[in-house]
Amino acid sequence: MSSGLPVYDTPILGMTARPRVERAVEYGNEASFWVEWPSGLVDLTRSRHLETSGGEDEEALSGAHLEIEVDGGRRIRVDKARTVLVVVDMQNFFLHPDLRAHEPGLKAVDALVPILAPLRRQGVKILWVNWGLTEHELHTIPPSLARGFTKGGRGGFGAPLPGDFGRLLMRGSRNAELYGPLQDAYRAGEAAGADVWVHKNRMSGIWGYQSALDLYLKENGITTLLFGGVNSDQCVLGTLVDAYYRGYDCILVKDITATTSPEGGHENVVYNAGNSYGFATDTERILKVASATT
Numbered sequence: 001m002s003s004g005l006p007v008y009d010t011p012i013l014g015m016t017a018r019p020r021v022e023r024a025v026e027y028g029n030e031a032s033f034w035v036e037w038p039s040g041l042v043d044l045t046r047s048r049h050l051e052t053s054g055g056e057d058e059e060a061l062s063g064a065h066l067e068i069e070v071d072g073g074r075r076i077r078v079d080k081a082r083t084v085l086v087v088v089d090m091q092n093f094f095l096h097p098d099l100r101a102h103e104p105g106l107k108a109v110d111a112l113v114p115i116l117a118p119l120r121r122q123g124v125k126i127l128w129v130n131w132g133l134t135e136h137e138l139h140t141i142p143p144s145l146a147r148g149f150t151k152g153g154r155g156g157f158g159a160p161l162p163g164d165f166g167r168l169l170m171r172g173s174r175n176a177e178l179y180g181p182l183q184d185a186y187r188a189g190e191a192a193g194a195d196v197w198v199h200k201n202r203m204s205g206i207w208g209y210q211s212a213l214d215l216y217l218k219e220n221g222i223t224t225l226l227f228g229g230v231n232s233d234q235c236v237l238g239t240l241v242d243a244y245y246r247g248y249d250c251i252l253v254k255d256i257t258a259t260t261s262p263e264g265g266h267e268n269v270v271y272n273a274g275n276s277y278g279f280a281t282d283t284e285r286i287l288k289v290a291s292a293t294t
Contacts, residue, residue, distance in 0.1 A: 015275045016072030026050040032223070032247060041067070042279075044224055044249045045079040066122060066289050070251065070279040078224045078249070080123040084217070086243075087112065087182075087256075088129050088205060088229030088236045093169055095179035095230065099161070104258035104266070105230045109179060112228060112256040115283050116185055118290035120194040128178060128186050129213055129229075129239065132171040132199035133157055145202065171199065204238035206246065213239075214246065224249040226286075227273075228256030233265040240269075240277060250278035253286065 020040050026049065027034045035043040035050050037058050048059055061067055061077065069075045090112070095105045116126060133141075138158050149168065150156040159168045166173025177183050189195025198205065198213045205213045216222075225248050229236045236257055244250050252273035259266045274280030 016074075016280075017275075018072070020073070024050055034249075040074045041077060042074055043077045045077055045082075046223065047079070066124075068251070068281055068289055069285045070281045071274045072279075074279070076249075076251065076279055082222050083224040083226065084125045084127050084222050085115075085119055085226045085228065085253075086127050086129055086205070086213075086239065088227070088239055089131060089231070090128075090179055090182055090229055091130050091169075091175065092165065092177055092179050093131070093161075093175040096165075096175070098163065099165065099175065100260075102230065102258070102260055104260070108228065108230065108256045108258040109182060111283050113181055113185065115253075115256070115286050115290060116189065118287060120189060120192065122290050124226075124290075126186075126189055126195045127198055127213070127216070128182075128195065129198045129200055129205040130176065130178070131169040131201070132176050133169055133201055134171060137201045141201070200235075200239075202238075203235045204242045205235070206239055206242040217248065222248075224251070226251045226253055228253045230257070231259035231261065231265075232257045232269045233259050233261050237269050240273065244277045252278070252280045253282060254280055255282045 020038055021036050022038060024038065025036050027036070033046055033049065035048070037043070039058065041058055043059070045065055064081065065077050065079055066083075067075050067077045090105070090109060093099055095102050095109065120126065141157060146156055155168065157168055158170055160166070161168055161175050165175040169176050178186055186195050186197065190197070196216065198216060200211070200213065202208075205211065217225075225243055227236060227240050227250060240250050240252065250273065252270060254270050257266070257269070270280055
């Protein structure tokens with residue numbers, strides 16, 4: 001029965017509601033490709049082209065890969081060595097109760113902590129992508145961004161904050177440190193060679209011709225990014241969308257992502273992450289596979 005829509009009226013949205021493919025399909029190009037199977041598996045590992053598999057059988061799951069259930073009745077297969085968790089802006093400035101009320105953000109912190117160690121054991125690195133401005137960068141901030149971080153025309157980047165929080169989002173200041181248990185978690189991960197701190201100076205962590213984050217990802221052969229942080233519809237979304245434009249695989253981890261925006265802000269990001277930019281999952285489904293014996 002006809003849906004009444006023109007044959008080419010297939011929106012790029014709605015991926016989670018689409019039925020599974022009827023036969024195996026390969027997307028992409030020779031160097032960067034996915035293979036989707038009728039079982040619901042979407043293989044992001046780029047390990048075997050469809051033509052080399054005969055188009056019939058999925059490759060058995062190897063110890064180098066993880067399979068994570070995602071929204072829409074699918075599961076994604078990722079290469080552990082080429083996958084990272086990108087945590088955006090979970091800093092004191094955005095989360096500390098002495099500086100702002102961010103109950104959803106604090107809940108996201110609680111959800112984040114339990115997945116850090118299991119992911120590290122699986123070989124997935126944790127990238128903490130945070131504001132951290134230099135004196136030089138204060139003179140390069142565009143007016144639209146500078147205005148957004150002022151209040152009543154006062155304050156802004158580099159301005160002093162109350163108590164010992166230091167200057168607003170300057171490198172080395174207390175307000176630019178990770179919130180609560182996350183700072184110690186980062187230090188432990190850094191000492192183990194599993195965590196990396198990446199500075200950013202825009203809402204997106206991967207904007208422009210070259211950024212510290214993009215350079216790290218390319219130098220280390222990373223293709224797949226799990227995303228969390230605050231705020232969902234601002235810096236997390238900006239970083240995720242720019243990563244999507246650059247061809248990275250983007251998976252939003254819903255319960256480690258939060259915002260202070262009105263209702264609909266976070267939900268819109270979740271909707272588009274899973275229906276257009278890539279995939280959406282949660283910590284329960286990550287823990288299910290990451291906690292398994294390596």
